[in-house]
Structure formats: C-alpha cells, structure tokens
Amino acid sequence: MSDAQKAGDRAVSHEAADVSDRDGRTGTFGPGRRLSCLAVVVAVLAVGTGGFVWLFRDQLFHPFGDARACEGSDTKLPQVISAGGAPIPDGASDVHYYTRNGRAEVTFVSVQIPDYLHRAGILPEDEPLFDEKYGTKADADDEIELPDGLCGSPLRGPAWVYGSTSATGSGVKVMVERSPEVFDSLRIPARAVVTYNLH
Incomplete structure (x- = not known):
C-alpha cells in the first residue's frame, strides 16, 4: 500500500471518529440518543394515559x-x-x-x-x-x-x-x-x- 493510500485511510478514520464522538453520540444508538427516545416514549404514554383518564373520569371515579x-x-x-x-x-x-x-x-x-x-x-x-x-x-x-x-x-x-x-x-x-x-x-x-x- 502506498503512502498516499495510507494517508487517505487515516483521514477517513479520523473523520469517522469525529462524527462518532460529536455531542457524545456514537453511531445512531448512542446513550444520548437512547435517553431522548426514552423521554419521548414516556411523554407520549403520559399524554395518552391522561387523555384516557379524562375521557372515562366518570366511570373511573364515581359509582356506576x-x-x-x-x-x-x-x-x-x-x-x-x-x-x-x-x-x-x-x-x-x-x-x-x-x-x-x-x-x-x-x-x-x-x-x-x-x-x-x-x-x-x-x-x-x-x-x-x-x-x-x-x-x-x-x-x-x-x-x-x-x-x-x-x-x-x-x-x-x-x-x-x-x-x-x-x-x-x-x-x-x-x-x-x-x-x-x-x-x-x-x-x-x-x-x-x-x-x-x-x-
């Protein structure tokens, strides 16, 4: 492998490492991304549960x-x-x-x-x-x-x-x-x- 090819490979490797480390994320499923997804799922569940409780509040909190x-x-x-x-x-x-x-x-x-x-x-x-x-x-x-x-x-x-x-x-x-x-x-x-x- 020529020196030019080695230098090109090293440049590609450094670029990938920079993208990987940016904002603490490694790839698509780094710890930061997982926390964001979890927060969104929890928010959606909370809104859905609140809506269900509001819709059926009479049935849930009153006799009959x-x-x-x-x-x-x-x-x-x-x-x-x-x-x-x-x-x-x-x-x-x-x-x-x-x-x-x-x-x-x-x-x-x-x-x-x-x-x-x-x-x-x-x-x-x-x-x-x-x-x-x-x-x-x-x-x-x-x-x-x-x-x-x-x-x-x-x-x-x-x-x-x-x-x-x-x-x-x-x-x-x-x-x-x-x-x-x-x-x-x-x-x-x-x-x-x-x-x-x-x-």
Missing part, C-alpha cells in the same frame, strides 16, 4: 359511572330521579345522591321547589310554604351540613324541614333553604335535600 352518585352508594338511581313520590324539577342543577340499605338522599338546586313539594304531596296546594302542620324550622340559622355520605355543597340557613308520608307509606323528609330576607319565601334558587325509602 354516574357523576351524580356519591362514593359508597350501593344502588344506582335512574336518569330522572323520583324523590319521595315525584320527579325532581326539570332543570335542577348540582344534583347528587347517596343510596345505602334501601334508603336514598338526594340534593339539588332549583327555582321550582314549591311545585315539587305540591307534586310529591308533601305540601298541599294553596297552603302557605311554612305552615307548621307540614314542617318546622331547622335548628341552624347558618350553614347546614349535608347528611353523612351525601356529597355536594351544604345548605345555607335558615332552612325549613318538611315531613310527609309517601303513597307507599314510607316517610319522606325534605330540607330546603329559606330566604333570609323574605319571611314567607324560599331562596331563589334554593337547595333541597330529600330523604326517602327506595321501596
């Missing part, structure tokens, strides 16, 4: 896949909840329920609570909202915690508690927010809590 159901509930309520003898008002918001051992507690916010009370037979038509034949003032005047197990926002006092017997003969209790300014009115809208037997 129902966002209205509170943790520990043992019976799923239908889409239209009949609480204490009548469906809760159309358009009710912030609806939550807790079911345990054949009993249900439902909370919701609505402007139509007087109508609901009449439809459920809890308060007869044309009777005043706060007739003591059908209810009584709640003990607390300020915030009132929801019953154990029932999730959602507490009631704001003052509140009124109605007691009734449903068509099946079981007891129904409705606690509802009363207006703090207008003596003979509910809050608009008002939060209610209805407790009743499922059967």
Whole structure:
C-alpha cells in the first residue's frame, strides 16, 4: 500500500471518529440518543394515559359511572330521579345522591321547589310554604351540613324541614333553604335535600 493510500485511510478514520464522538453520540444508538427516545416514549404514554383518564373520569371515579352518585352508594338511581313520590324539577342543577340499605338522599338546586313539594304531596296546594302542620324550622340559622355520605355543597340557613308520608307509606323528609330576607319565601334558587325509602 502506498503512502498516499495510507494517508487517505487515516483521514477517513479520523473523520469517522469525529462524527462518532460529536455531542457524545456514537453511531445512531448512542446513550444520548437512547435517553431522548426514552423521554419521548414516556411523554407520549403520559399524554395518552391522561387523555384516557379524562375521557372515562366518570366511570373511573364515581359509582356506576354516574357523576351524580356519591362514593359508597350501593344502588344506582335512574336518569330522572323520583324523590319521595315525584320527579325532581326539570332543570335542577348540582344534583347528587347517596343510596345505602334501601334508603336514598338526594340534593339539588332549583327555582321550582314549591311545585315539587305540591307534586310529591308533601305540601298541599294553596297552603302557605311554612305552615307548621307540614314542617318546622331547622335548628341552624347558618350553614347546614349535608347528611353523612351525601356529597355536594351544604345548605345555607335558615332552612325549613318538611315531613310527609309517601303513597307507599314510607316517610319522606325534605330540607330546603329559606330566604333570609323574605319571611314567607324560599331562596331563589334554593337547595333541597330529600330523604326517602327506595321501596
């Protein structure tokens, strides 16, 4: 082999070594490249898992896949909840329920609570909202915690508690927010809590 060929081979070898060592990479699968690929794979998996959890959050974190159901509930309520003898008002918001051992507690916010009370037979038509034949003032005047197990926002006092017997003969209790300014009115809208037997 001539001196010129040897010199050419040495130049090619040095060039390859320079490319190989540049930025700490050796070939296509050096340690730096492997770390970059691993970071990309981890990021893709994290985004995919996060998207899956977000998409199926109701099914993953609520009983029966129902966002209205509170943790520990043992019976799923239908889409239209009949609480204490009548469906809760159309358009009710912030609806939550807790079911345990054949009993249900439902909370919701609505402007139509007087109508609901009449439809459920809890308060007869044309009777005043706060007739003591059908209810009584709640003990607390300020915030009132929801019953154990029932999730959602507490009631704001003052509140009124109605007691009734449903068509099946079981007891129904409705606690509802009363207006703090207008003596003979509910809050608009008002939060209610209805407790009743499922059967």
